[in-house]
Amino acid sequence: xxxxxxxxxxxxxxxxxxxxxxxxxxxxxxxxxxxxxxxxxxxxxxxxxxxxxxxxxxxxxxxxxxxxxxxxxxxxxxxxxxxxxxxxxxxxxxxxxxxxxxxxxxxxxxxxxxxxxxxxxxxxxxxxxxxxxxxxxxxxxxxxxxxxxxxxxxxxxxxxxxxxxxxxxxxxxxxxxxxxxxxxxxxxxxxxxxxxxxxxxxxxxxxxxxxxxxxxxxxxxxxxxxxxxxxxxxxxxxxxxxxxxxxxxxxxxxxxxxxxxxxxxxxxxxxxxxxxxxxxxxxxxxxxxxxxxxxxxxxxxxxxxxxxxxxxxxxxxxxxxxxxxxxxxxxxxxxxxxxxxxxxxxxxxxxxxxxxxxxxxxxxxxxxxxxxxxxxxxxxxxxxxxxxxxxxxxxxxxxxxxxxxxxxxxxxxxxxxxxxxxxxxxxxxxxxxxxxxxxxxxxxxxxxxxxxxxxxxxxxxxxxxxxxxxxxxxxxxxxxxxxx
Amino acid sequence: xxxxxxxxxxxxxxxxxxxxxxxxxxxxxxxxxxxxxxxxxxxxxxxxxxxxxxxxxxxxxxxxxxxxxxxxxxxxxxxxxxxxxxxxxxxxxxxxxxxxxxxxxxxxxxxxxxxxxxxxxxxxxxxxxxxxxxxxxxxxxxxxxxxxxxxxxxxxxxxxxxxxxxxxxxxxxxxxxxxxxxxxxxxxxxxxxxxxxxxxxxxxxxxxxxxxxxxxxxxxxxxxx
Numbered sequence: 001x002x003x004x005x006x007x008x009x010x011x012x013x014x015x016x017x018x019x020x021x022x023x024x025x026x027x028x029x030x031x032x033x034x035x036x037x038x039x040x041x042x043x044x045x046x047x048x049x050x051x052x053x054x055x056x057x058x059x060x061x062x063x064x065x066x067x068x069x070x071x072x073x074x075x076x077x078x079x080x081x082x083x084x085x086x087x088x089x090x091x092x093x094x095x096x097x098x099x100x101x102x103x104x105x106x107x108x109x110x111x112x113x114x115x116x117x118x119x120x121x122x123x124x125x126x127x128x129x130x131x132x133x134x135x136x137x138x139x140x141x142x143x144x145x146x147x148x149x150x151x152x153x154x155x156x157x158x159x160x161x162x163x164x165x166x167x168x169x170x171x172x173x174x175x176x177x178x179x180x181x182x183x184x185x186x187x188x189x190x191x192x193x194x195x196x197x198x199x200x201x202x203x204x205x206x207x208x209x210x211x212x213x214x215x216x217x218x219x220x221x222x223x224x225x226x227x228x229x230x231x232x233x234x235x236x237x238x239x240x241x242x243x244x245x246x247x248x249x250x251x252x253x254x255x256x257x258x259x260x261x262x263x264x265x266x267x268x269x270x271x272x273x274x275x276x277x278x279x280x281x282x283x284x285x286x287x288x289x290x291x292x293x294x295x296x297x298x299x300x301x302x303x304x305x306x307x308x309x310x311x312x313x314x315x316x317x318x319x320x321x322x323x324x325x326x327x328x329x330x331x332x333x334x335x336x337x338x339x340x341x342x343x344x345x346x347x348x349x350x351x352x353x354x355x356x357x358x359x360x361x362x363x364x365x366x367x368x369x370x371x372x373x374x375x376x377x378x379x380x381x382x383x384x385x386x387x388x389x390x391x392x393x394x395x396x397x398x399x400x401x402x403x404x405x406x407x408x409x410x411x412x413x414x415x416x417x418x419x420x421x422x423x424x425x426x427x428x429x430x431x432x433x434x435x436x437x438x439x440x441x442x443x444x445x446x447x448x449x450x451x452x453x454x455x456x457x458x459x460x461x462x463x464x465x466x467x468x469x470x471x472x473x474x475x476x477x478x479x480x481x482x483x484x
Numbered sequence: 485x486x487x488x489x490x491x492x493x494x495x496x497x498x499x500x501x502x503x504x505x506x507x508x509x510x511x512x513x514x515x516x517x518x519x520x521x522x523x524x525x526x527x528x529x530x531x532x533x534x535x536x537x538x539x540x541x542x543x544x545x546x547x548x549x550x551x552x553x554x555x556x557x558x559x560x561x562x563x564x565x566x567x568x569x570x571x572x573x574x575x576x577x578x579x580x581x582x583x584x585x586x587x588x589x590x591x592x593x594x595x596x597x598x599x600x601x602x603x604x605x606x607x608x609x610x611x612x613x614x615x616x617x618x619x620x621x622x623x624x625x626x627x628x629x630x631x632x633x634x635x636x637x638x639x640x641x642x643x644x645x646x647x648x649x650x651x652x653x654x655x656x657x658x659x660x661x662x663x664x665x666x667x668x669x670x671x672x673x674x675x676x677x678x679x680x681x682x683x684x685x686x687x688x689x690x691x692x693x694x695x696x697x698x699x700x701x702x703x704x705x706x707x708x709x
Binding site for chain 2: 038041042055058059062065066068069071072073074075078079094095096100144145146147150163164165166168169170173190191193194195197198201202205206221222224230231232233235236239240242250256257258259260261262264265272275276277278279280281282283284285286287288290291292293294302304308311312313314317
């Protein structure tokens with residue numbers, strides 16, 4: 001069902017193709033029904049977790065305050081985290097770009113002569129295209145989260161940040177397993193399918209030399225990496241192999257351990273409607289002398305990749321409050337209709353629209369920021385109160401305003417003005433002149449009603465789904481005159 | 485200049501001039517839940533962990549080994565992994581072998597017996613440090629005697645919990661025990677058997693960790709139901 005929208009499964013796809021990909025999904029009643037059902041399910045699960053509107057509001061405010069407090073101290077906290085982790089025996093690495101991060105990770109792996117890596121769910125590792133880089137270096141990088149394992153087996157990318165294989169039906173997964181997993185016959189029994197995955201991956205956990213994971217919260221005061229999960233694969237990846245490499249964005253940091261319980265509660269309730277996840281895994285050091293398991297080495301890679309650009313602007317900084325729960329996409333009418341692959345970016349949905357321009361530049365993402373009805377649902381459900389609709393409007397003006405080279409203004413963003421069109425700008429300047437000069441307005445509207453037959457039939461994006469606009473035969477002012 | 489210095493310099497150059505006020509997390513939790521008795525907390529804990537598909541058996545100091553034996557027998561499990569040197573591990577090590585349960589102990593680094601752990605260890609018994617009522621959660625701090633993989637790899641995980649050690653919330657547990665002043669290599673919250681809903685939002689248990697989580701809730705004898 002998804003062949004037409006996954007033409008380049010391992011690369012960010014060009015923005016120009018966004019409309020075509022979105023249309024392909026919208027034109028498929030099957031896909032639309034499947035996304036609608038999944039999103040309705042997730043929305044009702046979340047709603048059931050927040051029966052008390054007051055509790056939800058005060059907890060969201062607390063979550064917002066915690067994230068804003070920690071972001072306001074970000075450089076200090078990164079240093080504190082580094083100091084604590086180093087004292088605990090964890091090695092800290094810094095990466096400005098995805099290429100840097102891949103080089104660091106592959107360097108660690110190759111330095112140990114290792115070739116087998118199992119991965120816990122990590123969207124940052126998707127962001128840097130680690131699997132692609134590992135494959136090119138001859139290293140096996142196997143996804144072990146069930147959803148990630150399924151999309152990797154299918155040669156695709158996740159279509160949702162929490163539920164990677166949400167676009168697939170169990171019948172498709174049954175066919176995929178029967179085709180790709182040796183010795184497996186077709187079964188669409190979900191329990192049986194999960195047991196197939198379990199058996200394949202248990203063998204891999206036993207054999208892997210490297211375990212890779214993401215991080216949900218990094219606690220500066222204790223030097224602790226916190227991981228949230230249900231399956232146990234995150235614990236496997238961080239406990240069974242001899243080396244654990246964690247990767248995270250520089251923004252996922254909290255100063256105090258007590259900041260964790262409110263954010264953790266908001267995360268699981270908003271994401272999947274669970275009061276808590278099955279596992280909360282807090283890692284503070286490698287194996288200590290006398291301990292009988294756990295990795296001998298733990299590494300943390302801190303990735304910038306455009307986050308410091310968002311950080312530089314007071315309004316755009318709010319983007320970094322995100323705790324990656326996915327509630328914004330679950331409640332988004334656009335995501336529900338076009339699904340996660342159409343966006344062509346690692347992070348789909350509303351959060352993807354506001355974070356991707358910092359990672360990829362506005363040049364490839366200016367179409368994304370306009371793909372919103374600004375209904376406000378994303379901002380309303382965000383557990384840390386990111387004003388996503390406001391940020392979308394801001395990014396639109398950054399994308400379509402005159403590039404800084406012309407206006408001489410400092411650039412807040414990479415590829416500012418990427419969507420700027422001199423013709424469109426001239427039209428709007430003319431419009432502004434007409435509407436702010438009464439004599440000109442009268443003259444133009446008089447002319448318009450006389451020359452209405454000359455109105456073009458095709459009017460850019462407007463007429464793609466609407467009838468053309470045409471001035472009325474008589475102006476309102478003429479009609480009013482006739483009444484007297 | 486290193487990547488580290490460049491990232492930090494960029495952040496510092498554009499950091500806000502003032503720090504936001506420190507949020508009062510304690511104040512929020514102070515009004516979050518009413519004070520509950522031990523029995524109420526135990527009931528709440530049990531309710532939520534059972535919702536998450538764990539099995540709970542109230543036991544007392546005299547009966548818990550019988551209950552454990554019964555649980556293993558009912559499942560046809562003849563082998564149990566134990567933590568030697570813990571009170572519960574030593575007690576089980578004394579009581580179970582005479583009753584036909586082979587007991588193995590985690591006395592070597594995992595590298596020496598990883599394959600056996602993954603392929604021939606059907607069940608394990610560990611203690612819990614404490615629990616959380618609000619979410620039905622066990623708190624485990626694995627250590628030298630009771631290592632990390634014991635609560636993860638065996639398909640059946642049995643946990644002995646002292647029911648007098650149940651906190652209301654996660655926040656209360658970490659504050660009361662002063663976790664910020666010292667965390668172990670690995671601290672864990674466990675709230676049920678391993679599960680996933682990654683295939684068409686259908687819940688399935690036993691994804692990668694234990695398929696069954698069984699809690700023996702140890703209650704002082706006069707209170708035991």
